[in-house]
Amino acid sequence: MIVLKITFCDSLNNVSFWGIKPKACDSWLWRSLLKLRELAEKFIKCNIGNGAAAWFWFDNWTPLGPLIKFMGEGGPRALSIPIEAKISSVYDLQEWKLQPPRSDKALALHVHLSTLTPPNTLDRDDCYAWEIGGKNCGGYNAGRTWEVLRPRSTIKSWASTIWFKGSTPRHAFNMWIVNLDRLPTKCRLASWGMQVSTHCCLCSSSSETRAHLFIDCTYTKVIWSFIFSKLQITNLRLSSWNELMKWAASRSTSCPQTLRLLIVHALVYTVWRQRNNLIHNQITIPPATIYKDIDRQIRNSITARSHMKKFRNLMPLWLR
Known part of the structure; x- marks a missing residue:
């Protein structure tokens, strides 16, 4: 002072x-x-x-x-x-x-x-x-x-999809880093001059970038298929990070925006954690188990915030 x-x-x-x-x-x-x-x-x-x-x-x-x-x-x-x-x-x-x-x-x-x-x-x-x-x-x-x-900058268009009321702090922080494309993916590590393989450790079929890891990876696609099946969403194919953010920011009666944000935050956080778990601890977990973990996180988030208006009716929509 x-x-x-x-x-x-x-x-x-x-x-x-x-x-x-x-x-x-x-x-x-x-x-x-x-x-x-x-x-x-x-x-x-x-x-x-x-x-x-x-x-x-x-x-x-x-x-x-x-x-x-x-x-x-x-x-x-x-x-x-x-x-x-x-x-x-x-x-x-x-x-x-x-x-x-x-x-x-x-x-x-x-x-x-x-x-x-x-x-x-x-x-x-x-x-x-x-x-x-x-x-x-x-x-x-x-x-x-x-x-x-420290004058304030203009509010970013994606701010409400990252720092929304009721978000899980660690999920929101991780989502912020991912949205800025600042995660140390293998492609980014290689671009810094590190001698590492750029292949995705989850599927070993493509280079590990943000879009691949959370959208195109066959491992992650299985998790998305479980989620879309639970939400009764058909004919939806995400092809880029911008499309994923657009889907998360949209809303419908059967899948409100808050539920979509909880899903995206939890999936991004859990997939990145499993990626690190596989690289550093050599522990392989099947996609179905990762989906169950995401399901548990979403249920816990909704239950803990049931007193909030936007969370009151989410559980029936998620458990249907």
Whole structure:
């Protein structure tokens, strides 16, 4: 957590927190805090009071941002203002003590400061605020800060078929990886330069790709035939991953979308687990047994979520 109110104590030797250079002897925690400065400085705004605490070069007290970044490392020399100067030391007798501008950036700073009333020793103390979009959050706001640091992308068209309400977490995560085609299938392993056979270990007849493993493999086709027979679905042939996702996203009275998603999630998860079981443990399980395992998983999912509206009528449709 980043602390909003930054107090510069004697241990910093009167050096701005924003200008400290990391040292090899620093603790891990201190180095971690210093790394966060780039993220934090865009949110911490210094509101000038008497100018006694705010740093002229490092604090974000003008619309130009930290002046050391606006003017560059040569700024202190160009304006004849020490790098460690406080704002209160840069004005005298109601005037800003600045050298005549010799660059466009220096001129922009002069123009801005000319619109400000120099701080007065009788004014309130300088203070710091956490601002997002020019608005004071009244303190650190984790939610709004996260949205700025990690803006949301547009919702993917397939999101509802992966992260649907009532999904089994491990099934959904595995389905997410599969949909992105990130599973380490043998073809992908070979494309990375690994010396492995690309033949499917379940049928040994074709190269092991995502589409083959979950759709075209004769081993998986047997499982699909059991499922389609149970659902009383005929004349349906899936030929690609996109077609499978399209079928999972569709709906009908006899086979609602939620039931289809449970089936696809469970089949993809179980077939991939059996593939790994065969490769790493040399254990062969017939498709009929895998189907029974999928059947049990679907029944358990429906039973555990029977209180949810979309799951209430699924069991009769699955057990018919």
